[in-house]
Amino acid sequence: MKICPKCGEENSDQSLFCEHCGFEFAKVDESPKRTQGTNLQDFPSSATYTPNKKSVPKWPFIIAGVALLAVVVGVGFAMASRGDNQVVQPSATSSSSSTDTSKYDDIIAEAKEMTINGEYKKSNLKLSRISASDLGKSEFSAIADEVDELTEKNEEGLQQEEDKTAAQKAQEANKPAVTTSGSSSTFSGDYAKWANTYYFYYSQSSQKQSALTIGANGSVTQKNVNGTQYFGEATITSASGNVLSYETNEQYPSDMPDTKSINPNVKITVTWDNGGGTQIYYGYLSYSSRLALTDGVVKNGGVNEVWIS
Template sequence: MKKHVIVGCLLIVSSMFVSACGSSSDVTTEKTSVTKQVEATGQSTSSSVDQTKYDAIITEAKKLTAEGQYKESEEKLATIPVSDLGKPHYSIVKETVEKLNNQNNEGLKRQEEVAVEKQTKSSPAPTESLKPIPDEFAKWATTYLFYYPRGDQKQAGLIIEANGAVTQTNTNGEIYTGKAEISGASGSILSYDTTSYRPTTQPATKSITPNVKITVTWNNGGGVDVYYGYVSYLQRLALTDGIAVTDGVKEVWLS
């Protein structure tokens, strides 16, 4: 009888030992699984610290943008390597940079428009013999900025007014005035790829289907220019003269 009791006790102790060992194995397996998951996702404590690497640059750029120093803000943001912005753990930094880029582009555009309009007011276009822009083409009467200057091109702004008056301003202070007539258009015309608002390198050329044809007759024997208007990739109004030159398109303007 005592023998049976002893054997029973041994079985119970053995069972407890196996259970304990099994529990230890589960913990080890769980730890290994978590470690593999961290390794697989590339997460580490260092990546969290790494995300703060560009905080100082972002903070300074935001301050410059808020103060209206858009060009300086862009220069500050340009110090962040593009290769880093493409990394997954810098996704938040990339979103912030893109948001600031958009704000700076809008700010620079406003500053340029103000400068163009101020220059235009100092030398208004003659109003004689003008034909008001038809209502169906009214949206094309607006302010345009030169898209991509090549070499020594000095064009800055082009303003088409509702009464048909046209004023072109140049970066050297020159002003040209004339009158515009707008009509419908179709076909295929050469222009630039306008996926970027302020390109810093030569844009690629592309063919566009124009919505309107704008004929500008310049005063004082300045000749005639023809522009074709269309809606750009950026959902802005664009004008191109469609003239191919060695290194691109002669004139492209963006509202």
């Protein structure tokens, strides 16, 4: 094997030039042979000695550079993607938070009109088109309040219609009258029209009555605002004289109406169940052609109880 005096690498004996650095071996061959122990300074000046230094391959550096570039590019893409997400996210939040709370306005308006016209079942059916899940959301709280209010009015109206129907059926049955001291427990003949449903006309702070229904058979049901009910039996007779009542020109007065003296047509005596005592109402036809009942009792500058059909 030949050792290159320039780079120190091994070469085959037939090599004329160094396979690594290209040094020409003929130059060495032509120079005097060196013997073992010859001083290095005797080495021909034309052949500069270079320490044995192995060449370092370049491909590891190339691979490392490519890997570093890939890392930099990957980090760049990640940062760009993160930036895009930060920009898009508020937009998505904004779109999800914007809710159209006016989409039920038409339904509410139509349901209100139906309730005013006494079409309570149709009104409830219209309200059922409003999504229950929406009504549970805070942004639809105003809509939910209107739905509750309309539903309550519809249920009250339906109950009143049911009570009137029951009274009419009882009147049509025309049960035999039971007379006691000139009184009749049934509302038939001239008394038939007084079997009706009446509503409390002007409510004072201590009064919670809502509706009073008198059946043709003399049954009485009083409904109160808090949901309770009282039951009793009524008898009816003719009446005369002067009794205190209200002016009944308004539909639903918010202030106390003026009082007036009336001439009653009938006297209705109610005996309440469970030891509730008795109560007397005087019936008359008001100037507004509505049947009215009054107990004629003075209270707080007005009348204790006045009912209108």
